[in-house]
Amino acid sequence: MEFRFTAEEESFRTEVRSFIHEEFPKARTGESFTKKLAAKGWLTMSWPKEHGGQAASHMRQLVYNEEMAYNRAPGQTMGTDRVGPTIILFGTEAQKSELLPRIVRDEIAWCQGFSEPGSGSDLASLQTRAIREGDVYVVNGQKIWTSGAQSADYMILLARTDPDAPKHRGITYFLLDMKLPGITVRPLKQMNGQQHFNEVFFEDVRVPATAVVGEVNRGWYVSTATLDFERSGIGRVIGGLKTYEEVVGYAKRTPARAPGGTLFDDGVIRHALADIGLSFAVGRLMSYRVAWMQSQGMIPNYEASMAKTFGTELHQRMARVAMGTVGMPSQLLGENAPMRGNVPFTYLNAVSLTIAAGTSEVNRNIIAQRGLGMPRG
């Protein structure tokens, strides 16, 4: 494994960093940061050139994702990191010409309609039905935990088209226009106060047959490609680093609870913070390993599960240590709270990370079976 980035990659890192410092603060005044990224071609940098990309290497994308995640800036959209690459691989010419340019220009927002109340880890058991009637499929059923459905223009939808086939072989993948009649989006409020999730209900929604991606009843295999497009997962590790650094800074300048010195002079606090700092270094290398394997043409498997599990559990450990370090004021939210309430927000938010995109238990099964060669339990 090569432990250094090339001079070109380091200079690109500097360019991305200064762009973020210049442009990201303006997003607070309503200017669209992702539209500016689109204008630079960075949103779709890894796409092939004929579809509006820059054919950037895995390592260049890693550098970009790392800088965006560290600065808590949105460097990708669902359209650019998952849907577009799926359409490039499996879509019809009409789907490519109609949708890809609009994704490249960041003109349309997407959501992912995969999970259902009874189907999450065991996604292939999904029950939403799509029945062919002439030129359309009539869709009935329900999705849940659909991030961003409240503002999405399109959904990537998995629905059962053959209930008699084995469960992985009767599912079809659709590009669903969210404006079609019969779709109801109902918000679900999270414990951190945000409203990011939704339930989505379908009642006799008539979806044109031209919205099918890939072969009918082979949508499962299209969906696994969609999920594989998530690259190194560096964001999951580095996304918490700035909060950690802020907590270390806070500990260094805040008087200790017992008289004398600062919080950082307390050996217990310092030890816990050092442990988290080391874990960030380990997690970063795990994500680099995944990107490096991809850059060498290898297909990461349990290595990606390791990076995901370690990174998201580290986020939770970091949030617990941060709450303990800040002490009683860590329960305050809002502008006047320590670190503008970012610590309790991170603590509440971190719970979901080990569930989204594959739970820790499911990932541990993958590590055990494919990484350690253990038998299926």
Ligand SMILES: Cc1cc2nc3c(=O)[nH]c(=O)nc-3n(C[C@H](O)[C@H](O)[C@H](O)COP(=O)(O)OP(=O)(O)OC[C@H]3O[C@@H](n4cnc5c(N)ncnc54)[C@H](O)[C@@H]3O)c2cc1C
């Ligand atoms: C922040 C966030 C965003 C999300 N966004 C979306 C989205 O946009 N679109 C979408 O479709 N879905 C989304 N999801 C849903 C997510 O994909 C599911 O929550 C996830 O796949 C787990 O499914 P589940 O909630 O049904 O839990 P279940 O699968 O019911 O799991 C319940 C528990 O059982 C454990 N378990 C399940 N199977 C096994 C097994 N074989 N071995 C050991 N333990 C097991 C799990 O680890 C978990 O602890 C999102 C979830 C979160 C938290």
